[in-house]
Amino acid sequence: SPALAAPAVKTTCPYCGVGCGVLATPDGQGGVAIAGDPEHPANFGRLCSKGSALGETVDLQDRLLKPMVDGQVASWEGALGAVAGGLKRIAERHGPDSIAFYLSGQLLTEDYYVANKLAKGFLGTPHVDTNSRLCMSSAVAAHRRAFGSDTVPGCYEDLDEADLIVLVGSNAAWCHPILFRRMIDARAKRGAKIVTIDPRRTQTGEEADLHLGLMPGTDTALFSGLLVHLAEAGRLDARFVAEHTAGFDGALERARQIAPSAEATAQATGLATGDVQAFFDLFAATQKVVTGFSQGVNQSAQGTDKGNAIINCHLATGRIGKPGMGPLSLTGQPNAMGGREVGGLANMLAAHMHFAPEEVDRVRRFWKAPNIITGEGMKAVALFEAIERGKIKALWVMGTNPLVSMPRADRIRDAVRQLDLYVVSEAIATSDSACATGKKTVLLPALAWGEKDGTVTNSERRISRQRAFLKAPGEARADWAIMGDVARRLGHGDAFAYRSAAEIFREHAALSAFENDGARDFDIGGLADLSDRAYDGYLPAQWPLPKRGTEAKGRARLFADGRFFTFDRRARFVAVQPPALAQGVSPERPLVLNTGRVRDHWHTMTRTGKSQRLSAHRAVPFVEVHPDDAARFGLKDGGFARVASEVGTAILEVTVTDGVRPGAIFVPMHWSDMTSSDGRGAALARGVTDPVSGQPELKATPAGIAPV
Ligand code: SF4
Numbered sequence: 253s254p255a256l257a258a259p260a261v262k263t264t265c266p267y268c269g270v271g272c273g274v275l276a277t278p279d280g281q282g283g284v285a286i287a288g289d290p291e292h293p294a295n296f297g298r299l300c301s302k303g304s305a306l307g308e309t310v311d312l313q314d315r316l317l318k319p320m321v322d323g324q325v326a327s328w329e330g331a332l333g334a335v336a337g338g339l340k341r342i343a344e345r346h347g348p349d350s351i352a353f354y355l356s357g358q359l360l361t362e363d364y365y366v367a368n369k370l371a372k373g374f375l376g377t378p379h380v381d382t383n384s385r386l387c388m389s390s391a392v393a394a395h396r397r398a399f400g401s402d403t404v405p406g407c408y409e410d411l412d413e414a415d416l417i418v419l420v421g422s423n424a425a426w427c428h429p430i431l432f433r434r435m436i437d438a439r440a441k442r443g444a445k446i447v448t449i450d451p452r453r454t455q456t457g458e459e460a461d462l463h464l465g466l467m468p469g470t471d472t473a474l475f476s477g478l479l480v481h482l483a484e485a486g487r488l489d490a491r492f493v494a495e496h497t498a499g500f501d502g503a504l505e506r507a508r509q510i511a512p513s514a515e516a517t518a519q520a521t522g523l524a525t526g527d528v529q530a531f532f533d534l535f536a537a538t539q540k541v542v543t544g545f546s547q548g549v550n551q552s553a554q555g556t557d558k559g560n561a562i563i564n565c566h567l568a569t570g571r572i573g574k575p576g577m578g579p580l581s582l583t584g585q586p587n588a589m590g591g592r593e594v595g596g597l598a599n600m601l602a603a604h605m606h607f608a609p610e611e612v613d614r615v616r617r618f619w620k621a622p623n624i625i626t627g628e629g630m631k632a633v634a635l636f637e638a639i640e641r642g643k644i645k646a647l648w649v650m651g652t653n654p655l656v657s658m659p660r661a662d663r664i665r666d667a668v669r670q671l672d673l674y675v676v677s678e679a680i681a682t683s684d685s686a687c688a689t690g691k692k693t694v695l696l697p698a699l700a701w702g703e704k705d706g707t708v709t710n711s712e713r714r715i716s717r718q719r720a721f722l723k724a725p726g727e728a729r730a731d732w733a734i735m736g737d738v739a740r741r742l743g744h745g746d747a748f749a750y751r752s753a754a755e756i757f758r759e760h761a762a763l764s765a766f767e768n769d770g771a772r773d774f775d776i777g778g779l780a781d782l783s784d785r786a787y788d789g790y791l792p793a794q795w796p797l798p799k800r801g802t803e804a805k806g807r808a809r810l811f812a813d814g815r816f817f818t819f820d821r822r823a824r825f826v827a828v829q830p831p832a833l834a835q836g837v838s839p840e841r842p843l844v845l846n847t848g849r850v851r852d853h854w855h856t857m858t859r860t861g862k863s864q865r866l867s868a869h870r871a872v873p874f875v876e877v878h879p880d881d882a883a884r885f886g887l888k889d890g891g892f893a894r895v896a897s898e899v900g901t902a903i904l905e906v907t908v909t910d911g912v913r914p915g916a917i918f919v920p921m922h923w924s925d926m927t928s929s930d931g932r933g934a935a936l937a938r939g940v941t942d943p944v945s946g947q948p949e950l951k952a953t954p955a956g957i958a959p960v
Pocket of ligand 1: 265266267268269270271272295298299300301302303304427428429430431
């Protein structure tokens, strides 16, 4: 008789920070049919090219299915013993702070929580950072400086209700496609205008009403000029500024020094004065404005200032936390926000707490942690430099591929070889990071999307469930379960005796509410008592979700009451620095290299590379060059060029386009040595870091180019 159709499982897309709901219907033979979830409030049934091709990525080819120790298949017993024994020995010999973890915005919140608890509470090392450092740590820092907390004030609905949508450093049409469709719908329905601000004229810029193709790195000049214009045009919300903010005068004075007029702004940014004036007038005249900002802002040695220059303009006009208005950080990864919530960044502890003595003590008591850390650890770039110097002896990488995605990736590969213990929790056996080796190398097979259970938080603070609909293949296990077994071997079994992701989530929720009288933004105490069944059936909701009050469905917006999370409940203006690229061009390296995404690939292609359909969009790694530069350097469209920076080289197919500015080139980030020899984009960046956030510059690296 015909097999009964399996019911569709509601889950969440594992790619970008939009966090679309997915209906996955397994075919019973390892495959799955994919559709958008019409009930999920992020996408209402839509999926982009990557999301709809998810079914083409779940096969077991190239999967890591058994533990490996030093290149040999091992038992779980042997592999876990090697990890626990190695960590113990290294901690005794060199101190616990010679151990580091490098995590990922691909991890589920429950895995992320356990990793942080193990490292920061029990092993006693502060050196836990994540690939989210490369993604939106500057937005985190800007939020904290302005609001006193890492709080996204608004939500996706604001895009439906805005009359002006400004996108800064964001190719949303390719990188947040479903959200961009929502913006296009808003334009069709209510005539909203879309302005893009980006040195590249991407697909998003092509569809905008006004595109400002400014010079790389000059965003702070543009938004300083805007702040001056708002003040001089009498468009400030003087009452909001007086009653709910501090620091306005200093920020305005600095803005006047940077860009005192539209003409000066045009000069500083390389834009036409008429375009600058048109943008200023539009922003000033429109009450309902959302400014979405993404990697073009964050991946910069001045990323935090860029974020604050944007937020300054929203605070000055009181356009925050109300329907249709506010700054909106578009996160790159599916669980970048969840990682922030559990303290996945080296400068955070847990549940949005930091390192004030009372916060350290609170987390220590909650975890009953014997070795709680008391200060920040090293951020990603510094952490890998510490491996090079021999300060870090053991590294545990989970769910990410730093040998491709980190700046100066060639040096990172060399650094890893020096590690006494190199542990990689991975789903894909052929990732560059899984194929590298330290003196002792342990590969741990992890569950992938469709096999694991837990939660993720999207760009609008919405917590959704990822649900398993496939059997665990081979000997793969959940990351939290693997870490629990290591913790038990280290004598911390009681604190890690979890039997399910639901148990971990309840603990995480309880910590967020522990001694939280409303002074901390992240409170999901209302979920701390979810039964296993309620966790299974949990519907997406936006935090805060506190126990008290009636906000069972969460809160769409914060700060409408003008109360922020600083000690005096006032938001802060920030006096930003004038724009300056961290590294200038030279005769040897006369071009400014920008890196980024293409429409149909995700990160280092370990999943999207399996889909022929997705791979067909851009089949080989390429460099975009302006026609003037193509003529200057003797490059032909479709030919090949060697791009060389201070730290690396790549051989890339040439695409000649006036979408990039003269003097600028663009290289995608996705290709690795495994998928294309010499095609790595991020490896070309030196990774000069933002002094506040520690996020590396990936958008402006001096480079030379020549035909091959
Ligand atoms: Fe997935 Fe993002 Fe596409 Fe939605 S927009 S389907 S979350 S990649």
